[in-house]
Structure formats: structure tokens, C-alpha cells
Amino acid sequence: MFKKEPHIKALSNLKNSERKKLLQTFQKQTNNEEYSFRTSTIKQTNFNGQKSVGTVYTDENNTPILFKEKHKEQLFPTVYSCWEYPALLPIVLTHGFVIEEHLFNGANLMISGSIPPFDPRCKIGTLCGIASKQAPETVLAIGIVELDLPSFDKVIGETGVAVKIIHYFNDGLSKVFKMKLEPPFVLSTQSKDNNISSKQIESSEQIKAVEKEQEDVKEASVDVEEIAEVLDHFTVSDVDYFITRALYYTLTQDKGLELPISASNFISNHIMRNLPPIDHNEVNVKKTSWKKSAKFLKHFEKEGFLKLKGKGDDLTIVGKNTDKDELKNFVPYKLGCSKSATESRESTTSKEKTSGMMYSLTLYKPFNLAKDLLKEVNLASHTYYTSQDIRSAVSQYISVKNLADTKDKGKVIMDDLLFDMVNKKKKVLNASRIIARGEILHPLLTNNFTEFYQIFKSDDTLLFKAPMKGSLPHIKIITEMKIGRKVITRVSNFEVFQVDPESLAADLRKICSGSTTISESQTFKCAEVQVQGPHGQSIIDHLNKLGIPSKWIDFENKLKKKKRK
Structure with missing residues (x-):
């Protein structure tokens, strides 16, 4: 419903009687009389989306909690409501990468992508939440059940839409309200008396499914580097996750990989070197659920990632399949400190990184003829590359x-x-x-690759979950004179760097000792903060303190200099 940002009108407070009626209606629809609004003030506004119109209800902090379509009585809770009340809806579990790579791109949840056993309440037409098996109580999408899910004991080989997705985390609804809340992931296997029964968590079939598909786990909550830095000791599933990600990195990003290659060489010189910054004594193949390299490799051969030759433990990798969905949608991460062939790729970011400042990485994704060139040198055609990667690929092709x-x-x-x-x-x-x-690289990049950018914070964490299309934007600052000979300074295009307009306006009021207003920029179609007086340099200094380097800021002074007599 909200694949794109809907147009919304100004919020208005609900009357107390309307608030009570809304609450009673939702309690009746969800059969949950314990649910209540967290704030005494409830606001509403109308939305006009790409294919639907309706009403959105928010709390006093402007966090959307409910919405409904025009001329329909059904109220839909948002994921933010489900985070506050985990027992609000029955939950259907799926894999992390299904949520991240399919549902977050507007797809429905197919029956083959869900994980049984299912909550008995998940009948056709029922509202439900979608959660990852790694965080089964954190709803990341809301939808309507399309199949009689409790009747399915197994999903392998089954076809059809299990849940029609209505709303998901960070969709157009979240963006139009500029939500910055992150999912409250709790990686716990403890069962609670809520919407997920103890049988659903503890059944042997569920445990087998989890063990069988450990390689598909892609954590949506935090980045690989963040997990590595926060955790001191890893569970078996954690180790499986890191080793699997290292395999994906090796098959898509490692330019030094040449096939055929022995199993021992593949593990020691590629898998282990392509791990994130973690202790290799804590994360290695011996500490995975596979225990042995041969079992690890045979498992991924069975899943269609590798082609092996040999018997027993004496194996050789002779082929790879880069057409797997997991590899097509794989996004590279920051490697550990061990020396590897990819260090030269990361050096491009270290050159522009300044202490306490954000830094960026320009990436390219191939299309049309570029995919043919990459296939000729055995590289994936659905991933991101730096210009150095592409230069190396062209040299290899030549x-x-x-x-x-x-x-x-x-x-x-x-x-x-x-x-x-x-x-x-x-x-x-x-x-x-x-x-x-x-003279080859420039026209080749311009004609055959789509440019993306990723911004890193000073602590090396990602500013965005996925690279953004286009070239790196710049903040625009203009000092000019308005009608009436009032001097003002306007700042725009700063929201992409996660600078809040209201916070910036409040800061500039103090720094510049002048009044501020927030409006919409006609140039960038985004928020613009205006402050009285010529304060260009003061604003630049403040943005620097927020971690935004001066080279990402364009300052224009339109005040005419007085002519000397």
C-alpha cells in the first residue's frame, strides 16, 4: 500500500470521544481488549497514495500507529504499534533475507518462504505480522493471510501467496513521517505466553528447519561489523552466519579467487580472509554446525552455490553459481584487518576519511553490456563494484x-x-x-554502470542499510537579501545525512542568535531551514561538528559587494 511515499495533509487532534471510539473499534477487530493507546493525544490525517487513499492515526509524537482505507472499516496497525505490543497480532515467521530482499522491496510473502508450524489463528483473511526467525517477536511487516496456514505442516514444494503485505518497516508511510525508530531486536529463544506458542518455538520440526537453513540467515537488525564488535562470545548460529557471509563475499567480491582450487586453500586463503573484523579463534569452520570443511562445502554444493570434485575430505572446488538470489543481492561489508587482495579496494575510503567525519564510497552496478563483460571474467552481474574493481575486471578481460x-x-x-x-x-x-x-574506464562506467553511493559514519558504521542510487548529494547554503533588505541564510538538502530539520533549526537559533523557520525547498523538494542574518560560515562549522565534511557543503553568498567610491 505504501511502496511510495503518500501525500499527507496536516495532522489534527482527535476529540476524546472519537479517540475512545477508535480504540474500541480496534480492540474489537483484533479481539484484544488489553490494547490501549500509549499517549493521551491521538492525531489523524488523510493520505493519498499511489493506489489508495485513507486515514492515518498517530500518537502525540507523530508516530503512525493505525491506518485504514477510505470507505472501509478495517484498521491496520503499523509495525511501530506491534513493537509496543508484541502480542497484538499472530505472527508468521520467515527468513531474514526474505524480509530484507523481498518484502522490503514490495513483494508478498510466498508460502515457500514461510516457516511452519503456524499460529492456529492464521486463517484466511486474518491480520498478521511478519517476523524473522532470528527475532520472532519483532514484527517487520503487516499483512492479510491468503491461505489456511495452520493446515500446512511443510512448505517445500508448495506455491501461492501466504500473506499479502499491506505495510512494512521503512516503507513510504514510515518515510513520509520521517521515522527514525529502529526495530527492537531481541535475539532470544525463550518462549513467552503471547502470540507465538511454545510449541511453535520448541517443536522438533522448527529446530530442524532452523539447522537446515542456517546459511540463509541474514541479520536485518545490525551490520556484520557491529555484531562482531559487540559480541565477545558467539553461538554456533552466529559462527554459521559469519562463515556463510564470508562465502558470499568470496564468491561475489574476491578477485583473487581462481578455480579450480583445493578445499584447504579455499577455506584458509579466501573464506577466513573475507570475514568481518572478528577474532578468527572465535569464528572458524571448526566452530560451525558443520564442524568440517568437507561438510560445509558439500552443504553449499547441495544448495547450488558450488560445484565440487573429489571424495571424502579430499575435495576441489571446480565451479560456482553466481546466479543464486543470495549472491545477486549481496551487499559487501567492511573486511577485517587481515591482509587480503581486497585491501586495495578499501584503501579508496581510507584516503578520504577524516577523524570525526563521515566518508563516502562510490559504487557501480552493471546493466546491459556490462553484465556480459563481467560474466566473461566470472564475476557476479547483480552486485556493487568500486571503480577499482571494474578497472581490474577490464584488465582481466583484455x-x-x-x-x-x-x-x-x-x-x-x-x-x-x-x-x-x-x-x-x-x-x-x-x-x-x-x-x-x-581512456577506457570513464566512458565504460558512464555508459554501462549505474552509480550508487554509501556513506559511512566516523565509527565505520553504515548511514544507510543499502547503497543509494545516484552521486553523492551536497548540502546547499545560500546567503541572500530578501525584499525589504532583510539578509537571510537558507540551508537545504541536509536530511539525506540524517540531520533533523527541527533539531537543526533549534541549534541555529542558539548559534546564530536569530529566528529560524522551516519550509520546503523549491530546488530539492525537501525541508529547508532559514535563519536571519549572514551565517554561512557558522552553519558550516556546525555541520562539521555533526560529522559532515566541508567538501560536501556548497556555500553561495549572493550579497552584492558595495562598490568603492
Whole structure:
């Protein structure tokens, strides 16, 4: 319902009688008389979405708690309401990567992606919450049950939509209200007397399913590096998770991987080197649920990731399948301190990183002809690469195809694929097939790759969960004179760096000793803070303190200098 941000009107407070009626209606619909609003003030506003219109109800902090469609009585709780009341709805469990990579992209939950046994209340037409098996009490999506789920003991081989998704964490509804609340993940196996029965958690079938699909676990709550830095001791499932992620990294990002390769070499020189910054004494194959390298590799061969040859423990990896969904959607993470072939890729970020400041990484995703080139050098075509990665891939392609000019090694004789990639946007007939090596990368990136950016905080944590499309935006500061000869300074395009407009306005009132107003920028279609007086440098200094470097800030002073007599 909220794949895109809906248009909303100004919030207005509900009358006390309307508030009570709303609460009674929702209690009756959910058969939960214990539910109550956390705040005495409830607000409402109308929304106009891409395919629906209706009403949203919020608490006094403007956190959306309920919504409904126009001309319909059914009230839908938001994920934020479910976080406050975990027992509000029956919960359907699924895998973390299904939520992160499918539901968060607007897909419905298929029966094959759910995890039985199911709550007996999950009948057709029932409202339910969707949660990860790693955090079974934290609802990340809301939907309507489409199948009689309790009748399914197994889901393998079954087809159909299990739950039609209505709303999910960080969708258009969350964005339009500028929500910054994070899911309260509790990684616990303790069962409680709520919507998830003890049988659902403790059944042997559930335990077998969890053990069988450990490799699919992708934690949605925190980054790999954060888990590694916070936890001192890891459970078996934690170790399985890290080793699995290292395998994904190896198959998609490790340029030093050459097949065929022995199992011992693959584990020691690739899997272990591609772990996040954690103690290798705590995380290694021996401490996984597989215990042995052979079992680990055979498991992923069975799942379709690898192709092996050999018997017993004497195995050789002879092939890999980069078309798996887990690898197509894999996002690289920060590696540990051990030396590896990928250190050169990370050095690009360390050069621009300044103490206490954010820093960025430019990434590229291939399309059309670029995918063909990457396949020629056995690289995944559905992941992100740095310019250095692509430069290496092009060099490898030139070497494999023997395209280097024998007379001048600094030049390349382009084949049809390279020629079309470099000259894609040119309409020059009979263009030369010979090009200098240094002139290949720029047109190749421009014509065949989509640019993304990722911002890192000063402590190396990600600002966004996934790279953002486009080039790195800049904050715009303009000092100008309005009608009436009043000097003002306007600041815009700062929300992308997670700077709150109200907080910024409050800070500037103190720093600049002047009144501030918040409006909408006509240039960027985002919030704009205006302060009285020429305070460009003061605002830049304040943004620097928030971790935003000056090179990401564009300052323009439109005040005309007085001419000297």
C-alpha cells in the first residue's frame, strides 16, 4: 500500500470521544481488549497514495500507529504499534533475507518462504505480522493471510501467496513521517505466553528447519561489523552466519579467487580472509554446525552455490553459481584487518576519511553490456563494484581476450563488446578500434554502470542499510537579501545525512542568535531551514561538528559587494 511515499495533509487532534471510539473499534477487530493507546493525544490525517487513499492515526509524537482505507472499516496497525505490543497480532515467521530482499522491496510473502508450524489463528483473511526467525517477536511487516496456514505442516514444494503485505518497516508511510525508530531486536529463544506458542518455538520440526537453513540467515537488525564488535562470545548460529557471509563475499567480491582450487586453500586463503573484523579463534569452520570443511562445502554444493570434485575430505572446488538470489543481492561489508587482495579496494575510503567525519564510497552496478563483460571474467552481474574493481575486471578481460596492442602495450585493440561499451553514446561511424588503456574506464562506467553511493559514519558504521542510487548529494547554503533588505541564510538538502530539520533549526537559533523557520525547498523538494542574518560560515562549522565534511557543503553568498567610491 505504501511502496511510495503518500501525500499527507496536516495532522489534527482527535476529540476524546472519537479517540475512545477508535480504540474500541480496534480492540474489537483484533479481539484484544488489553490494547490501549500509549499517549493521551491521538492525531489523524488523510493520505493519498499511489493506489489508495485513507486515514492515518498517530500518537502525540507523530508516530503512525493505525491506518485504514477510505470507505472501509478495517484498521491496520503499523509495525511501530506491534513493537509496543508484541502480542497484538499472530505472527508468521520467515527468513531474514526474505524480509530484507523481498518484502522490503514490495513483494508478498510466498508460502515457500514461510516457516511452519503456524499460529492456529492464521486463517484466511486474518491480520498478521511478519517476523524473522532470528527475532520472532519483532514484527517487520503487516499483512492479510491468503491461505489456511495452520493446515500446512511443510512448505517445500508448495506455491501461492501466504500473506499479502499491506505495510512494512521503512516503507513510504514510515518515510513520509520521517521515522527514525529502529526495530527492537531481541535475539532470544525463550518462549513467552503471547502470540507465538511454545510449541511453535520448541517443536522438533522448527529446530530442524532452523539447522537446515542456517546459511540463509541474514541479520536485518545490525551490520556484520557491529555484531562482531559487540559480541565477545558467539553461538554456533552466529559462527554459521559469519562463515556463510564470508562465502558470499568470496564468491561475489574476491578477485583473487581462481578455480579450480583445493578445499584447504579455499577455506584458509579466501573464506577466513573475507570475514568481518572478528577474532578468527572465535569464528572458524571448526566452530560451525558443520564442524568440517568437507561438510560445509558439500552443504553449499547441495544448495547450488558450488560445484565440487573429489571424495571424502579430499575435495576441489571446480565451479560456482553466481546466479543464486543470495549472491545477486549481496551487499559487501567492511573486511577485517587481515591482509587480503581486497585491501586495495578499501584503501579508496581510507584516503578520504577524516577523524570525526563521515566518508563516502562510490559504487557501480552493471546493466546491459556490462553484465556480459563481467560474466566473461566470472564475476557476479547483480552486485556493487568500486571503480577499482571494474578497472581490474577490464584488465582481466583484455588479458583473457588478448586485446593488448603488440606494438604498444599502453593501447588496446577493442573487440566488439568493448567497442560497443565505450562508444555506446557516440554516433561516429568508422571510429577507431584502438584506444589508450587510460581512456577506457570513464566512458565504460558512464555508459554501462549505474552509480550508487554509501556513506559511512566516523565509527565505520553504515548511514544507510543499502547503497543509494545516484552521486553523492551536497548540502546547499545560500546567503541572500530578501525584499525589504532583510539578509537571510537558507540551508537545504541536509536530511539525506540524517540531520533533523527541527533539531537543526533549534541549534541555529542558539548559534546564530536569530529566528529560524522551516519550509520546503523549491530546488530539492525537501525541508529547508532559514535563519536571519549572514551565517554561512557558522552553519558550516556546525555541520562539521555533526560529522559532515566541508567538501560536501556548497556555500553561495549572493550579497552584492558595495562598490568603492
